[in-house]
Amino acid sequence: MSSNIKEKILLLRLQKRDPEAFAQLYDLYVASIYRFILFKVPTRQDAEDLTSEVFLKTWQYIGEAGNNVGNFRSLLYASARNLVVDFYRRRSQGEMIGDEEVLLQLEDSRQQNFLNQIDAKADVKNLESCLRRLKDEYRDVIILRFLDELSISEIAEVLNKSKGSVRVLIHRALKVVKELISQS
Amino acid sequence: MHEDVIKKLKELKNIQPRSEWQAQNRDLLLSRIGASHQVTAPEFSWLDYSWVLGVLFKQKMLEPAVVMLLVLGFTVGSSLVINASFYSLPGQGLYPVKIALEKAQLAITSGDEKQIELKIEFAQKRINEIDKIVAQSDVDSTDKQGQLAAAVKELQKNVASVQQHITKENQSPDPDREKTLRIAISISSETKELSQSLDKASKTLPTTTPEVKDIVNQTVESVQAITASADKLIQADATSTDSLVENKEEEKSDAASNQLPTATSSTPIIKN
Numbered sequence: 286m287s288s289n290i291k292e293k294i295l296l297l298r299l300q301k302r303d304p305e306a307f308a309q310l311y312d313l314y315v316a317s318i319y320r321f322i323l324f325k326v327p328t329r330q331d332a333e334d335l336t337s338e339v340f341l342k343t344w345q346y347i348g349e350a351g352n353n354v355g356n357f358r359s360l361l362y363a364s365a366r367n368l369v370v371d372f373y374r375r376r377s378q379g380e381m382i383g384d385e386e387v388l389l390q391l392e393d394s395r396q397q398n399f400l401n402q403i404d405a406k407a408d409v410k411n412l413e414s415c416l417r418r419l420k421d422e423y424r425d426v427i428i429l430r431f432l433d434e435l436s437i438s439e440i441a442e443v444l445n446k447s448k449g450s451v452r453v454l455i456h457r458a459l460k461v462v463k464e465l466i467s468q469s
Numbered sequence: 470m471h472e473d474v475i476k477k478l479k480e481l482k483n484i485q486p487r488s489e490w491q492a493q494n495r496d497l498l499l500s501r502i503g504a505s506h507q508v509t510a511p512e513f514s515w516l517d518y519s520w521v522l523g524v525l526f527k528q529k530m531l532e533p534a535v536v537m538l539l540v541l542g543f544t545v546g547s548s549l550v551i552n553a554s555f556y557s558l559p560g561q562g563l564y565p566v567k568i569a570l571e572k573a574q575l576a577i578t579s580g581d582e583k584q585i586e587l588k589i590e591f592a593q594k595r596i597n598e599i600d601k602i603v604a605q606s607d608v609d610s611t612d613k614q615g616q617l618a619a620a621v622k623e624l625q626k627n628v629a630s631v632q633q634h635i636t637k638e639n640q641s642p643d644p645d646r647e648k649t650l651r652i653a654i655s656i657s658s659e660t661k662e663l664s665q666s667l668d669k670a671s672k673t674l675p676t677t678t679p680e681v682k683d684i685v686n687q688t689v690e691s692v693q694a695i696t697a698s699a700d701k702l703i704q705a706d707a708t709s710t711d712s713l714v715e716n717k718e719e720e721k722s723d724a725a726s727n728q729l730p731t732a733t734s735s736t737p738i739i740k741n
Binding site: 304307308311312315316319320323329332333336337340341344412413416427431432447448449450452453456459460462463466 | 479
């Protein structure tokens with residue numbers, strides 16, 4: 286059975302509130318959703334907590350009346366993006382500062398993270414640092430396209446952009462990654 | 470252009486969550502969604518299965534071209550004939566209908582980018598037709614040669630039409646940089662695939678058709694020239710690492726327009 290048909294049947298079972306289908310879809314996508322979140326948050330613990338929340342929220346969302354889901358994977362990524370935004374909002378509310386400062390702090394912590402890791406010899410570490418330095422949009426398209434191998438249409442759906450804009454984003458993101466790699 | 474970077478990026482796939490967390494979290498989630506209360510497997514009606522088939526059918530079969538054919542088919546009351554034309558090959562009676570419908574589809578498509586994608590899709594279809602003609606065993610070689618010549622001629626028209634777009638972008642006195650880049654990237658990525666398919670098809674052409682082979686080779690060169698022109702436009706894009714910190718405002722307005730959920734209402738927003 287092709288993976289596409291398998292996913293559709295699992296999705297149908299999920300809509301019927303079948304926990305076994307939920308478990309199978311979890312096994313299928315947990316690693317890629319975790320990785321997608323990991324590059325956006327400061328610690329592994331945060332990535333684990335948010336990944337768990339993504340699956341729970343998606344289960345709840347699918348159970349709500351009137352929510353039709355065509356592509357389960359796109360739904361997971363969209364949910365992950367929203368929860369990361371929530372994560373930084375919650376942090377900012379605790380410190381009573383504006384969104385702009387949160388973004389600046391996030392940028393600072395990424396820069397710091399980058400500096401801490403710049404001595405790391407391993408290529409993967411360097412690449413991870415480069416990804417963390419990218420602005421959100423660029424990092425998203427890089428992960429979705431080259432690590433998780435989503436099609437241009439799927440990425441456009443997740444990011445709520447046109448296919449043309451996604452292609453341009455990928456092109457520019459690759460250009461920036463290339464420059465960062467050569468710098469490091 | 471960026472193959473080395475892409476190869477390196479793929480190494481990041483090795484990053485995996487801790488396996489013990491993965492298993493524990495799975496159990497935790499199952500307990501939270503109330504798996505323990507599930508005593509019977511859910512029942513599925515024929516309506517459920519037809520939903521799955523419907524979604525798959527929509528994805529595989531209801532491409533814009535087929536939808537167009539069906540709509541027109543119902544309108545004129547001869548959908549079977551028009552659908553049959555979709556699978557016709559050059560030299561067959563319904564082939565001109567197929568080409569006319571493609572032209573109609575192009576005429577009602579607005580926007581340069583969508584038109585380019587459609588034109589390249591049509592060119593790809595011509596290559597598929599060439600493959601099918603070559604694979605035919607019940608047609609004599611003279612007919613085959615005629616069919617191939619007709620398909621290649623149409624292919625040339627499709628390619629020339631894409632070429633016009635790139636020339637237009639190159640000559641534009643007041644270019645919209647974003648739009649030009651989007652078009653150039655679309656053309657570059659699509660024509661690279663086209664060039665590969667065409668190259669593959671040309672190798673399967675029978676040796677008895679040297680003139681057809683010549684036209685195919687000319688077309689390969691045209692496609693490669695289009696790709697080169699598009700790549701030149703892409704290279705001209707002067708974006709640098711400065712963009713690391715740009716567009717924060719744009720991101721925020723994107724988030725607002727997406728109606729991203731707050732900390733208390735994290736509902737996914739995808740609607741299909």
